[in-house]
Amino acid sequence: xxxxxxxxxxxxxxxxxxxxxxxxxxxxxxxxxxxxxxxxxxxxxxxxxxxxxxxxxxxxxxxxxxxxxxxxxxxxxxxxxxxx
Numbered sequence: 001x002x003x004x005x006x007x008x009x010x011x012x013x014x015x016x017x018x019x020x021x022x023x024x025x026x027x028x029x030x031x032x033x034x035x036x037x038x039x040x041x042x043x044x045x046x047x048x049x050x051x052x053x054x055x056x057x058x059x060x061x062x063x064x065x066x067x068x069x070x071x072x073x074x075x076x077x078x079x080x081x082x083x084x
Contacts, residue, residue: 020075023063030060046073 024042031038034055045053046069054061064072 016071017075017078020067020072023067024072024076026058027054027060027064030055030058033057045069 027042028038031041031054034057036055041053041055045051045064049069051061051065054064056062
């Protein structure tokens, strides 16, 4: 198959999902390194919207603040339900 003449199509949804996944990995790792319970801290952030639940280490707070919390929740639910 000659791929030179093929156009690759990447959906905005897949880019968004990848961005959420990459960001959540960084946030999780940063919280873990700093000695926090990452799950509890992320849940508290998602429930309250208060970014102080997320450490500033490795720019985790800035990165997660750039995402819409609804978008994060949507991706988390998709991943969870896909694994049932």
